[in-house]
Amino acid sequence: MSGFAKPLKIALGLAVIAALIVVPMNFNRYGLFILSQWAVMSIAAMGLNLTLGYAGQVSLAQGAFVGIGAYAAAIMTTHGWPLPAAIVVAIALSFAVGWVLGYPALRVQHHYLAFVTLAFSTLAFLVFRNESWLTGGIYGISNIPRPHIFGIATNKPLPFYYVCLGSLAIVSLAVWWLIRSPWGRAFMALRENPLRAQSLGVDTRRYTLMAFAIGSALGGVAGALYAPLTQYIDPVPFNLSLSLDLLMMVIVGGAGFYFGPFLGAMIAVLLPEWLRFTEGYYLMLYAVAVMLLLIWSPTGILGILDRAMAARRTKAASALRAVAKSRLETVQ
């Protein structure tokens, strides 16, 4: 994104934020639901982008953490606890479980790690489904209340959309801070070259566990918002396919790019709506589009932009060199 001038970038960012606040005011219930879902999935995908995109640790379990967060929020808020308290518990719980899930990553990597996290995903689903004393089993939990924020009821779709958008804003700032801190650099070091990182004093064990724990905690935040958004949860939305969807959001948007998850979640959540007119063909079109994208640019949509910028810089640099060379020749 470095090709844009800074004021232009800020103006663009403010315009997007203003649009996200103003435009949905006229949306109907369904439009607001879809947009709220985009905000929630962006949060979960941002967590996975941290674990996978920045720290390079493959996880097929992000959907399970959304589930853990959702059940924590559903159980607590239906027992009279306020949502913020439930979010804190969801963060703590998914952080702790994510930390433990990080331990296999200290021993295995790549597809082996994918299998370990896949197994965890299945395990979490079975717990949601079978432990009905806690989770309501296949009947799920219904009548999940939406919170009062500063005394304002958010039962209606628009106020709750703002709750989701506000949460997305807070998470985005926190992640921005994190990836620009030395931690973010250490995460990238894990991805790029763990051997070198170790010999430079980077405690690769601790950073690997942190990458899992923080990424998972964001999955938990997303889940804790998902429960009051749908107001009813059962185990099905949190099965392996959610983990795969989130993985695809990160990859399609651009793994390791800050704005990748926003874009990936937008495509995954909104594209089905836009392709609705194609009826039964939607999934096929989506699948073909994803395949073509990844053949063209394995680094996702933002990867295309990144390559274009790099090409422009190279062109500018070689133009400069050509000028310098011609000057040299004139001197001679």
Next chain:
Amino acid sequence: MSAVLEVTNIKKNFGGISAVDGVSFDVREGEILGLIGPNGCGKSTLFNCILGQLTPSGGEVKLDGKLVTGLRPSELNKLGVSRTFQLLQVFPKLSVRENLILAGQEHQGNMASRLVGRSDAGLTEAANQMIGFFKLDHLADEPAGGLSYGQQKLLDAAMAFMGGPRLVLLDEPAGGVNPSMLSDLKERLVAINREKNATFVVIEHNMEFVMSLCSRVMVMAEGKVLAMGRPDEVRKNPAVIEAYLGH
């Protein structure tokens, strides 16, 4: 002169093969010790055992008289032991400057301060100095993966010095570096050795480089120490000549 590093009877077996077979030596404060020997004689394995990248099958390593065998590489690095690698080991997608900032960041503050503190922790200045010192100025903002082999070797060496180490183990720093860059590298190593009082152990096949840089040279063959002494002594040692030239 006191010993910075004392290595006693280090052994490393891989299956039935003993790659390092009871090596003992010490490294004196402020010296540049050369480590030479035919390919496969256990030099890099010895380095990896000293640095905690491999767990030795036996023996002990002492740093300033304190036992450090079994410490992790990151822990040893924080005690002031740094290294370079035989093969290129940089962070290819990060810029040269970011590589160097990363190389220094874990030596400042703690985990908490690295999360909430300033993003570069004041390291940009140190990184820029290192960039100037190794003449990488024009490449500072380039991704490290785009540099030439020799430039990446220089960057790798620069990274090893970012944390202000007391002891640096260099694994073939001259390999693949062109002659003019090589004399630059040597000049810089000597400067850091004198000014910062850093102690070096250098594995190298380039005899001219080793003999002119090092105050002492240790020769290894088949996992054992064959000879140790001043460069001119070692060069005349019949056992060394035999190991290198064969019968």
